[in-house]
Amino acid sequence: MGKGKIVIALGGNALQDSKGPATAEAQLSVVKRTCEYIVDIIEQGYEIAVVHGNGPQVGRILLASETAKDVTPVMPFDVVGAMSQGYIGYHIQQALRGELKKRAMDIPVTTLVTQVVVDEKDSAFSNPTKPIGSFYSEEEAKALMAEKNYVMKEDAGRGWRRVVASPIPLEIVEVDTVRRLFDSTVVITAGGGGVPVIEMPDGSLKGVAAVIDKDLAAELLAEQIGADVLLVLTAVDRVAINYNKPDQKELGAMTVAEAQQYIAEGHFAAGSMLPKVQAAIKFVKANPEKKAIIASLYSATDALAGRSGTVITSR
Ligand code: ADP
Ligand code: MG
Numbered sequence: 001m002g003k004g005k006i007v008i009a010l011g012g013n014a015l016q017d018s019k020g021p022a023t024a025e026a027q028l029s030v031v032k033r034t035c036e037y038i039v040d041i042i043e044q045g046y047e048i049a050v051v052h053g054n055g056p057q058v059g060r061i062l063l064a065s066e067t068a069k070d071v072t073p074v075m076p077f078d079v080v081g082a083m084s085q086g087y088i089g090y091h092i093q094q095a096l097r098g099e100l101k102k103r104a105m106d107i108p109v110t111t112l113v114t115q116v117v118v119d120e121k122d123s124a125f126s127n128p129t130k131p132i133g134s135f136y137s138e139e140e141a142k143a144l145m146a147e148k149n150y151v152m153k154e155d156a157g158r159g160w161r162r163v164v165a166s167p168i169p170l171e172i173v174e175v176d177t178v179r180r181l182f183d184s185t186v187v188i189t190a191g192g193g194g195v196p197v198i199e200m201p202d203g204s205l206k207g208v209a210a211v212i213d214k215d216l217a218a219e220l221l222a223e224q225i226g227a228d229v230l231l232v233l234t235a236v237d238r239v240a241i242n243y244n245k246p247d248q249k250e251l252g253a254m255t256v257a258e259a260q261q262y263i264a265e266g267h268f269a270a271g272s273m274l275p276k277v278q279a280a281i282k283f284v285k286a287n288p289e290k291k292a293i294i295a296s297l298y299s300a301t302d303a304l305a306g307r308s309g310t311v312i313t314s315r
Contacts, residue, residue, distance in 0.1 A: 003045035004228035005182065006304075008038065009218035009279075010052040011234035014297050015088060022060060028091050035095040037233075039103060040301045042186070049178060049225070050092060051218035054084040054192030055211075061087075062133040077132065077164065078195050078207025085113050085191035092188050109186040115173040115205060116194025116212055116220075122167035130166050130211045135159030165210045169194060169217045173205065175224045182225060193217040219279035223286050230283040230292040231304070232276045237296045239277065239310040241267045253311045256281050280312035288314035 012018075014034040020026045042048060061083050065075040075083070089111025096109045128151050136144065141152040141160030155161040172178070172190060181187045193212030197205040215232055222230040238250040241262055254262070259277050268274040280292035295302075295309025303309030 002047075004047070005225065006041065006046045006048045006229045006231050007218050007222035007225070007227045008041070008048055008050050008300075009215050009230070009232045009276075010034065010050060010297070011232075012053050012055065013235040014233065015052060015091075016056060022056065024087075024091075027057075027088075028095065031088075031091045032095045032098070034297060035092065035099045037297050037300050038096060039099040039105070041231075041304065042100070042105065042107065043103065044301060044304065046229075046304070047182060048186055049182060049221065049227075050186065050188045051190045051214055051221060052088055052092065052188070052192070053214045054081065054088060057084045057088055058192060058211075059132060066134050076207065077209035078197070081192055081195045081207075082113055085111065085195070088191055089113075089188045096186060107186060108184065109188070110181065111188040111191075112174055112177060112181075114178075114190045114194045115197045115207075116169045116190060116217055117171040117173060117199055117205070118167035118196045118208065118210060118212065119170060120198045120208075122165065124165040124167040125210070128163040128165040130164050131155050131161045132164055132211070133162050135161055166213060167196065167210050169212045169220045172217070172221055172224055173197065175221070178221065179225050190214070190217045190221055213275045213279075215275045215279040216282075219283050219292075222283055228290055229304070230280065230290075231300065232279065232292070232294045233297040233300055234276065234294065235296065237299060237308055239268070239273060239294050241265075243267060243269070243273070251310045253313065255313055255315045256284055257315070259312060277312070284312055284314045 061080050093109045093111050100107050144150045145152050150162045152160050153163050178187050178189050193214040194217050196208050196210040196212050198208050240248050240250045242248045259281050268277050276294050283292045292312040293303050293309045299308035
């Protein structure tokens with residue numbers, strides 16, 4: 001034990017098979033497999049916290065709520081985020097416990113509903129870009145914009161959709177709890193990037209309709225709890241330049257300067273690989289002696305041993 005502290009950011013592939021059904025049962029079976037890879041990491045002696053995505057799950061909970069609007073009031077978006085943390089956290093928590101037990105490892109697991117503070121004045125709020133929930137006709141969209149103050153945009157010819165901002169995470173409200181639990185317990189936290197809240201003048205918190213990038217939230221958590229490694233696990237083995245082009249080149253390592261150069265050259269797609277690389281840069285800039293790794297879930301332990309993945313270092 002005691003190899004170091006890792007914050008793991010789990011991508012969508014860890015929760016759902018994109019070609020499989022979107023049922024809770026299917027999610028649990030994917031999560032069970034995912035947890036075998038996570039327990040491999042724990043078995044190596046690392047202490048971990050787990051952050052996960054929630055995009056498809058939030059979309060489905062919201063769709064269900066919007067569809068049932070004549071029977072029961074539509075859930076506010078921050079509440080939907082909290083529900084998704086409970087739903088996904090429950091599955092991970094149950095599956096991790098099962099896999100740990102199978103290997104006779106006596107480590108408790110818990111899920112923490114986690115709020116993350118964002119700035120009401122974040123420029124993202126003046127240009128919301130993240131589509132969420134159902135598609136509507138133009139008339140329905142205009143009615144919702146007037147009635148509920150939603151921002152709605154036409155989405156690639158498929159209809160009108162609500163869009164929300166993706167502000168920068170500033171502070172993890174429950175970070176002290178994570179710190180206290182970390183030594184003894186696997187904590188599943190800041191799911192979906194956390195429930196976005198703003199601080200009111202009287203010091204209270206208020207949930208807002210926004211989506212925080214889970215990779216940036218994982219980075220913030222890693223910084224705040226003093227993790228040794230930020231490990232971003234996704235569906236590809238390595239970060240590539242010229243991605244999906246004939247001259248694609250997978251990278252085993254990059255420095256912050258190289259990563260910034262590749263960003264400037266447009267190698268990383270916004271909303272997918274870009275936030276991962278940005279999170280990695282931020283973590284090693286704040287901790288020049290530490291490293292961030294972007295790797296495949298299925299090669300996570302190899303990546304930690306330097307045999308797979310892309311490692312990002314300050315130089
Ligand atoms: P996650 O759910 O893990 O956050 P995303 O789809 O958001 O997954 O981001 C990971 C995906 O980014 C990869 O599966 C790949 O399809 C895509 N991607 C975009 N640009 C690159 C790149 N330069 N190198 C590798 N993958 C890239
Ligand atoms: Mg992503």
